[in-house]
Amino acid sequence: LIARLLLQQPTRPRWEVAALLPADGSNDPSVRAILALLRDDPFCAVECLREGYGDGWLVAHLWDLLWRAGVVNLNMPNRCLDSRQFFMLQYSKALGQCSSLWQLSFEYASDLLDPRQPCEEAREWIVQL
Numbered sequence: 001l002i003a004r005l006l007l008q009q010p011t012r013p014r015w016e017v018a019a020l021l022p023a024d025g026s027n028d029p030s031v032r033a034i035l036a037l038l039r040d041d042p043f044c045a046v047e048c049l050r051e052g053y054g055d056g057w058l059v060a061h062l063w064d065l066l067w068r069a070g071v072v073n074l075n076m077p078n079r080c081l082d083s084r085q086f087f088m089l090q091y092s093k094a095l096g097q098c099s100s101l102w103q104l105s106f107e108y109a110s111d112l113l114d115p116r117q118p119c120e121e122a123r124e125w126i127v128q129l
Helices: 002-008 014-020 029-038 042-053 057-068 083-096 099-110 120-128
Strands: none
Touching: 014 029, 029 042, 042 057, 057 083, 083 099, 083 120, 099 120
16 A cells, blocks of 8 residues: 555655545554554554564564664563564574474574574574474
C-alpha cells in the first residue's frame, strides 16, 4: 500500500494515508502495523507484525534495520538479551528447526557473539546446532 501510494501520489501528506486503509482492517495485524508506522511508533508496529507473522525473518530484520538507523533502543526489561539479540536469536532458532538450514542458523547466531557484548544464549544455541 505504501509503495503504491508513493508511486502514485508521492506528495500526499502522511496524516491522510490512514484514511486510505480498509475501515475493517483493525483486526488485521498488517494494517495495524502500517498505522503504527504512520504514527512513528516502531514498537507497536513490531508487536503487530509479531502477532501476525511470529518471530521470523520480517521482525528480526525490521528490528535490526531500525536499530542500525538509531530509531529504537535495545533495552528489554527483565531480560539478559537486548531486543535485537532476542529477535535475531528467535529467527536463528526457527531456521535451526529445518536440518538443511543449520548453517544459516549458525550464521545468525554467530552474529550475536560480539566480543564486546557476547550473548550466552546464542553460544548455547550454537552448541545445540
